[in-house]
Amino acid sequence: MGLQERITTVVSTKGQVILPKAIRDQRHWGAGTRLIVEETADGVLLKSMPVFAPTDIDAVFGSLRPTGPALSIDAMNAVIADEARRRARD
Incomplete structure (x- = not known):
C-alpha cells in the first residue's frame, strides 16, 4: 500500500x-x-474473537442425547462400512 493509499485514524483522549x-x-x-x-x-494486530471458545472432543463427547x-457393535461396523463405501464413490 503506497503512502497516498494508507488509511489513517486518530486515538481519542479516552484511548479509543x-x-x-x-x-x-x-x-x-x-x-x-x-x-x-x-x-x-510491527505494531498492533486486531483479530476478531471466535464466537465460540475452542473445544476438543473430550469436552463435548456425550453431550448429545441418543x-x-x-446399536450393537456389528450394526455400528455395518454403518461405518456403508459410509466408507459411500465416501469412496464421491
Missing part, C-alpha cells in the same frame, strides 16, 4: 480508535464485534 468503515465492512465487523488485540514487532436404541 475508530476503524474506518471500509475496513469494518471488508472484515464484517459490526457494532459489538469483540476483537483480540496483539502487540507485534435418539433411539443403542
